[in-house]
Amino acid sequence: EAGVTQSPTHLIKTRGQQVTLRCSPISGHTSVYWYQQALGLGLQFLLWYDEGEERNRGNFPPRFSGRQFPNYSSELNVNALELEDSALYLCASNPGSNEKLFFGSGTQLSVL
Amino acid sequence: GENVEQHPSTLSVQEGDSAVIKCTYSDSASNYFPWYKQELGKGPQLIIDIRSNVGEKKDQRIAVTLNKTAKHFSLHITETQPEDSAVYFCAATIRVYNFNKFYFGSGTKLNVKP
Numbered sequence: 001e002a003g004v005t006q007s008p009t010h011l012i013k014t015r016g017q018q019v020t021l022r023c024s025p026i027s028g029h030t031s032v033y034w035y036q037q038a039l040g041l042g043l044q045f046l047l048w049y050d051e052g053e054e055r056n057r058g059n060f061p062p063r064f065s066g067r068q069f070p071n072y073s074s075e076l077n078v079n080a081l082e083l084e085d086s087a088l089y090l091c092a093s094n095p096g097s098n099e100k101l102f103f104g105s106g107t108q109l110s111v112l
Numbered sequence: 113g114e115n116v117e118q119h120p121s122t123l124s125v126q127e128g129d130s131a132v133i134k135c136t137y138s139d140s141a142s143n144y145f146p147w148y149k150q151e152l153g154k155g156p157q158l159i160i161d162i163r164s165n166v167g168e169k170k171d172q173r174i175a176v177t178l179n180k181t182a183k184h185f186s187l188h189i190t191e192t193q194p195e196d197s198a199v200y201f202c203a204a205t206i207r208v209y210n211f212n213k214f215y216f217g218s219g220t221k222l223n224v225k226p
Contacts (some may be wrong), residue, residue: 050211056212100158104155105153
């Protein structure tokens with residue numbers, strides 16, 4: 001069974017640009033969570049989608065947004081990139097029927 | 113809301129020694145406590161978990177203990193090996209209807225010296 005897949009693995013952007021990150025959850029998982037992990041720091045909760053709906057968002061500005069598609073895959077969009085957006089962006093999925101959360105390998109975003 | 117505190121932030125042990133990482137939580141509604149291991153350049157991987165109706169769980173060299181009264185839980189790694197070097201995260205989970213809310217600790221960087 002394939003795990004959570006994220007693309008791209010690495011990305012370099014410049015300030016002010018926009019970026020879209022993609023996530024495919026484990027088959028059968030309906031919930032997708034996005035986290036930001038700056039270098040050497042913990043996991044900061046960004047967004048949570050379930051059944052196509054945004055269920056909760058963390059303490060991030062509106063330029064961080066996303067969506068979940070009917071096949072439960074998800075996109076994270078970041079507009080007007082700032083230097084401090086440089087981080088590892090992790091996607092995780094959960095089946096909804098239990099509490100187990102599974103992470104992808106992340107997208108490393110560098111903003112120059 | 114829930115608040116999870118994790119200690120220590122860094123831990124250095126000699127190969128073969130034991131390592132203990134501790135977490136506390138604040139919301140008594142939390143009922144599932146997973147531990148994740150994150151190796152460099154990778155996403156966190158679930159290594160062990162425990163539910164609120166269990167006091168201890170063991171899987172080979174790793175074990176987790178839970179004290180519901182004191183609201184703390186710990187990860188124990190025995191006979192540490194260099195490949196155990198990684199960042200470890202604890203989490204507390206609150207299940208509301210069919211939804212899960214996850215709250216993570218700040219992480220512990222474990223260094224096992226050969």
